[in-house]
Amino acid sequence: MSARTQILASIRSHLAGCASAAPPAHRVPARGRPADVVATFIAEAERAQATVARLSSIAAIPQAVAAYLADHNIPATIRAAPHPVLDTVAWAEQPLLTVTRGRAAEADLNGLSVAVAGVAETGTLVLCSGPGSPTTLNFLPDNHLVVVRSADLVGAYEDALARIGEIYGPGTLPRAVNWVTGPSRTADIEQTLLMGAHGPRRLHILVVDDG
């Protein structure tokens, strides 16, 4: 008998005679329904140690990226996702910023991605893998910058899942859906909380109002 047959048979025989329990009604907690989604998202993301800048339009991205890197004394290079939103911006306005596109390489210091949604209840970014959104950008670079449109900010996880459902079809997900809440961290040595474990040391979110 295959292990599969054996396991399924064992489960069924041990459950024989047990009543089936009904699934519960689904509840979205009140903090997933904030009055001001954008303000709550920003406050929660900052609570998770992310930083946030609010931009009036997509066109402001190059300047915001250059300013962030300069403010933190980080070399002015960035690997930007091959995402259509980032195709339209005028990188040439920032001649000192070296922009390359594509998936992240080991040596990349800074990465720029575009999120599908942001969830206010915990300040969580939702990134979906695909041609315009390499997963490596979310984890390899030391500094991760993420663009999210304020129109894509939602209250609860369920809203973000619904948005993904609209894009990919119900019950279908892209290869990787990454929920990201603040920069990477660990407390494994004497419970001392430190940022920048294996993933990004910094997470900077660009909330774009008109996109």
Place this chain on the structure above:
Amino acid sequence: MRSTIADFTANARKGIADKNLQAALSRLSEGFPMKRLEAISRLPEFKQLCDEAKQIKDHTLANLADYLEAYEEKATAAGAHVHWASDGADARDIILKICQDAGAKTVTKGKSMISEEVAINEHLSANGIEPIETDLGEYIIQLRDEPPSHIIAPAIHLSKEQVAETFRTEHTEFSADRILTEPRAMLDEARTVLRRRFVAADVGITGANMLIAETGSSVIVTNEGNGDLTQTLPNTHIVIASIEKVVPTLEAAATILRVLARSATGQDITVYTTFSTGPARPDDPDGPQNYHVVILDNGRSKMLGGEFHDMLRCIKCAACVNHCPVYKAIGGHAYGWVYSGPMGAVLVPGLRGLAEAHDLPAASTLCGKCQDVCPMGIPLPRMLRDWRTRDFDRGRPTAARFGLKTWAWLARHPRLYRLVTTIGTGVLMIFGGGRFRWLPLAGGWTKTRDLAAPEGGSFVGLWKRGER
């Protein structure tokens, strides 16, 4: 993972006498429980959500075979290779074969208690493949050749001086007179060393916090990002998950996620929650080309339907461990294997047998704190007593001091209890048309299935119908 469960008493004595451990345990009692309370205070519906999470698991366990089959079908459709392992030996063989087929020299690993349970590292090493733990805590204890002492904080028993000493011994590529006094310097060093390992690995192995039947996805939650580098960079990703990890839907997963991190570290959510579905798609710029899932039983199916059925609701948050006065006195190594604290004391006898693990359920004051903080409402004290009853029935004199006869009636109680609560839930349940994306999808299923006829229409048949 070798076991020293049988040496419990000696191990516990050692733990009590270990100064580093005692300092670590007092840090633990101040840390996680306080943060948990703070997180809960920011979520007024916490109790209700725990209750719903519990009901989700009760429902899933009652239909476990069907949900596993549904998960398998969805995962396979997304390009996953799903394997089934009855026990540790099966799992080791399957994983070794995948690694060998991939021509693997090194394998990175995300933190997975299941992989500790089946001792995959030892097996890979014995076959010439180097496994590298990448969670910082797991990495440290791997270097020290120690078992984890806590399910979510595996190196909690160590002082920073001990970690520094280990790094000095093992990281010989760094200058001997480097300064290594603060955790920051140690973390940066480990990050540098492991970064190379992530990039070079041929296979990445992770556990799963959940498998989602609705989408065929595996879910991991981490704070470090190591699990994601492990499963994104190598050409092959292997997920190892035990049978009870399946949940019906993404919505169900959201409910469980809302209580998991809050119960565990007191975070609202972990930094990274990742849903993986199949291998890289044709137009994906990165991600593994091969994606395997190993579904492990290893004694769990036998726990279904009996006194220890409820233990399979466990989401491995470690809240019970963090609040256990016995754990906080003796530390995790005393328990002698992978799982410690109250959840370990109940689970381990189920997985490894009472003959070896009879001391663990005895090591409890039955204060009830574990059950109070368990988000899944697992009746840990009752089950500890049930194990003691069984041990007593084996005629072991040590158990007699607990006056087990008083509790003997409980052994037959849980099934009745479950039946009663199930009927209650069933009556209260309201199915608004299409409001839930629970697996059966069709309203007809719920009507025939919920209350009246557990043996009604074939689950899989209806799942397929719903799909069409």
